[in-house]
Amino acid sequence: MYDKILKKIREKVRNGLYIISRHAQEELVDENFSFEDLERSVYGGTIVRKQFDQLKRARYTISGEVLDGRCLRVVCRFSSDGDKIVIITCYEYEE
Secondary structure, three states, X not given: OOHHHHHHHHHHHHOXXXXXXXXXXXXXXXXXXOHHHHHHHHHHOEEEEEEEOXXXXXXXXXXXXXXXXXXXXXXXXXXXXXOOEEEEEEEEEOO
């Protein structure tokens, strides 16, 4: 359903064109995930939800498995100029 969007997100992440919010960084540490886990979740995951924030910007929740078998959900959006991905938050999810 969101194949084209996911492809664009993966491309941005693969090229290092992403910004991780302080909140997302704290969540990674609190949940014992690494930056590699975040990237792996994006590369191997699927978009499970599309929502809009208060400014009507689309944000996407990607759910993917990391090396240790846990599921990491990553919530992200495109930057206002579309050049980067902004990682808003991430969290462990049990399926």
